[in-house]
Amino acid sequence: MVAEETITWFGSAASLLLIMTAVFLWFAVSRGRLRSAFYSIPPFITGIAGIAYLMLSLLALDALPFEAAESTIRYTDWFLTTPLIIYYLGRMVDVRSAVLGGALGLNAAMILTGYGAIVVDSQIQLALIAVSAICFAGLVFLLLRPFTEAIQNSPSQSQRLFRSLRDLTVFLWAIYPFAFVLSPEVLGVLQAIDYNFVVAVLDILTKAGFVSILLLRQYQLATFVTGEETTTPA
């Protein structure tokens, strides 16, 4: 029986993520820029995450119409949303295709090895965790070097928005491995209810926080669409 707190956290996360999806969609439609990748991708990020947490809530309530494990839903969410975030950051800086492909590959490897660390036994679990950490380190390197160098010649406001989103991604994604190590799946320091709470908060901050920054700094987001700096909200 899933604790009521867990249901509360899953439900709150789903609500918040879906609301953020709707808000951003309205924002994009009202500006007439829904066709732009910079305005169409963010709703997918929060929308997929919101649906995943809705499913987790239903799963916690035993109302999910199909069989699925909590970790499967969660990792499926991460496997779909994290590439969108990497791709979005790559589009912002217009990085080379090879670098973007490498970043997406490292991200996919990070998620898959992390999922593998859950489903396999403990002997290779730590190895998979180490591989996942290495992939994450490589991804961080790409974000900090090639991605950042690619935007050096862009307007200052574009650079500032990218750096905020990049730092948010790197800081928050770095907490996931520590939380996983302390989770019931590995060391068990964090109990399931607390681990779910921590992961839900991290997911909200990573995705809803990502989109909220775009909304609050929409004047900077517009520079990617118009190609020139503006001072008033589009």
Added chain:
Amino acid sequence: MARVSISSSYVTKFAIATSLVVLAILAAAANLFANLSPELAQAQQEELVSGLVAMLFILVAGVSFVAASVGREAISSLNALRDSARRMERGELDVDLETHRNDEIGELTRSFAATRDALKSRISQTEQRSTELQEAATDYSIEMQRVGEGDLTRRLNEDVAVEEMAELAENFNQMMDQLEETVGEVYAFTEQVAEATSKLETQTDQSIEASEQVYSAAQDMDEQVGEGEFAFDEGELASGTEGDMSDEVDETVEAIERLSNRMDRVNEILEFISEVADETNMLALNAGIEASKVEGEGAEGFQVIAEEVKTLAEETRDATDEIETISDEIREGTNNALNSVLRQQAMLVALMDEDTTDLADSAEELRRTLTQLEVSDLPEGAEPVATSD
């Protein structure tokens, strides 16, 4: 060196502060666990640890979100302001400082923009003033150069935008008015000096001619006395030659006296020329003083004119001194000649008197002799010839 890098990086300071907060909360959690765990069962202790660790994760996640969103934006805005300030420092006043923010950073950005606009305005005004100054200085330089070349009628344009240049032009024009008047007076004096010099030259020629006459008369007298060509005929000696010699000597004396009068006149003219030279020198000094009040190329021109006038005055002075010396010598010479002539006249008169007396005595003796002879030889009844005793 680490201390310097920390103080120079806002990110580093923020990270250190965040770490300290996390450590503080971690310490608080550990303290809480230490206080409660003895009273809790194992399962409760595990729940407590799990809760505290979760809270720590949430704290770190929250701080990370704040740092990545608000903190990064603040640092990025400050970096952008710093870069704009550096560009303005290099003179690039076209930097874009527009902002939509209404917080402290937005207010700071607008202050930078106001400063930039004020700098641009001030630079524009300064450049315009510099252009006006340069144009006025160029015009003034051309006019002063023409003044230096001798055209004292040139004046500076006082109707200029720069007040200081207008004041300079006014003072310069006043000085030029005074200088033009002074130079006119000097020129008038110079003409007078030239006229006086011409008269002096005429008087000198006349003096030379009179001296030559005196010298010629003295030579004639000397020749006549030396060769003894005086015809001591009683009649000529009594009336003719003596009278001619006396007239000739009188004429010589009169010539010498005229020469002396002319020399007096020459001295008067010399005095006049000397006064003119002194006046000219004084005018040159005044012109030099006025020139010192003017700056720039015009001062050099004034100074040159003043120096030339001064040189002319000094040369005139030297010439008058020399002429005065020569006239003194001529005067002395004529006086000596006059005295010599008078002495010679006196000597000649004395000599003539003596000779006349001897001749008279001889003539009387001859007459008596002739009378004796005539009386002895005269036939009977003849009368002796009457004499003019």
